[in-house]
Amino acid sequence: MAEGTPIDTDDATPVEPTGSQAAAILLMLLGEEEAATVLSRLEPDEVQHLGGAMFGVANISENEIDGVFDVFVDRARVRTTLGFGVERQIKGMMHKALGQDKADQVLQRITPVAHVNALENLKWMDPRAIANLIEFEHPQIAATVLAFLESQRAADVLQLL
Structure with missing residues (x-):
């Protein structure tokens, strides 16, 4: 189907709109302000192309609008990374x-x-790496680190200091 060509709503078989027609339908579902914001970010030839597509889909049925919207939502679900x-x-x-x-x-x-407790990472570190990390720290810092560790791991670290 050519861009800007009206969707034929008289046929018994539904015609799937082109990408531009689907974009035009979705844009027309927005409020005027939101649609204007989108259009203001497009290149002049894109605005003209999309404007022509809007006129081409002006008389589509509610079912066809629902179909376009359903396709949009399905694709958004697949592509979204929200969460x-x-x-x-x-x-x-x-x-x-x-x-x-x-x-x-x-x-x-x-x-x-990131709300990561840095001390949590120590649980996964090798005792030698922990010993190297706290070797030249103030004794109170070293004591805090050792107190956080499991007793056997803390003992292993102390042997290496």
Whole structure:
């Protein structure tokens, strides 16, 4: 189906809209302000192309709108990382949009500090690595680290100091 061509709603068999027509339908489901914001970010030829597609889908049925929306939601579910992998997705978007250097600067300012208990990592470390880590620390720091460890591991670390 050519872009900007009306969807034929008289046929008994539903015609799947093109990508531009689906985008036009979704854009028309937004409020005027939101749609204007999206359009303002497009190139002039993209606005013209999408505008033509909007006129082409102006008389579609509610069922066809539902179909486009269902496809959109299904694809969004598959592609979304909300809840998992968010940090990787945000970094990827920022790097593509701003370039490596600018993105890293922005990310450094906006990335939340991880709430990780650094002492928890000690449970997974080799006793020799822990001994090397605390060897030149203040005795109170070393005592705090040793107190956190399981008794046998703390004893192993003490033997290495």
